[in-house]
Amino acid sequence: MKEKAFITLTNGFKDKLFRLAKRLLVSNEEAEDATQEVLLKLWKNKGKMSEYKNVEAFAMTMTKNYCYDKLKAKETGNLKIVHSNYKDERPSLQRQVEAKDSLDWVGKILNGLPEQQRMIIQLRDIEQYDNAEIAEMLGINETAVRVALSRGRKKIREELLKKHNYGVV
């Protein structure tokens, strides 16, 4: 495959890779690095490209795996303090300030979800892949996708309600 053909092919989903990586890694720079890394790997294996049924889905899976590795490396590299038995019910001052930008607030809620739900909402609600495609990308079955999607959405609704009612109730 020629370089030009490769670039036109990957340009179609490059941004989707970036957004998925950003959803998982949060940091812009890290997401850019991840996208670059995935594209480079694809390029190096361009000989096998014709064997893949769906290059885009394959690239998404690669991105997911890459981000998981990064997250795992981070977790082992840092000590984490986990408050499992204590939760501040009131939104902190910082949160209240941030809540002013309500779209940011949705992003915050979304990024607080478990990785899988976060990823599925990203793929479904933002990138508009159908459940079958998502199932293929993540290597799980369609029912699991639907369940995780529903749970994630409900969680977001719950958090949004809390925010909406804050100051009213």
Add this chain to the structure above:
Amino acid sequence: MELSNIEKLLEKYFEGETTISEEKELKVYFTGETVPSHLERYKDLFQFFSAESHITATRDIDIPVQKTNWYKWVGVAASVAIIAGLFFTKTPTQPEELGTYEDPEIALQETKKILNMVSQLMNEGKKDLVYLNEFETAKQNLVYLNEFENTTNKLIK
């Protein structure tokens, strides 16, 4: 779209049972102007989804084009050419002309000529050595020093 319809769709949405096209309808509805107050809170959600789908990387992400390959091969070719060049230009050296004569008579004459020339040059060089005799005569004069030696010996006695 009817409000009841939207509410139904929302319910389906949270169960994860809407189709992609139904979700698109919801997005269109909630990004519009007229949203009743009790559904206001979902506006953020769907607007967020639409906004997020347009985010792109700020840095240009491209595959590093491997142009270095070309230079590498030029380097290899050049070094091969240089080595080959060194190898082939070094032609086997001819045994140098030693000035051998076939006829012994001529050889003898030539040898004599050369030896003659050598002795002549030698004599010429030896001429300059005459001055060394001066050194000899000067040394003769130093004999008188012995007298001095003798007298000092006597004094010690």
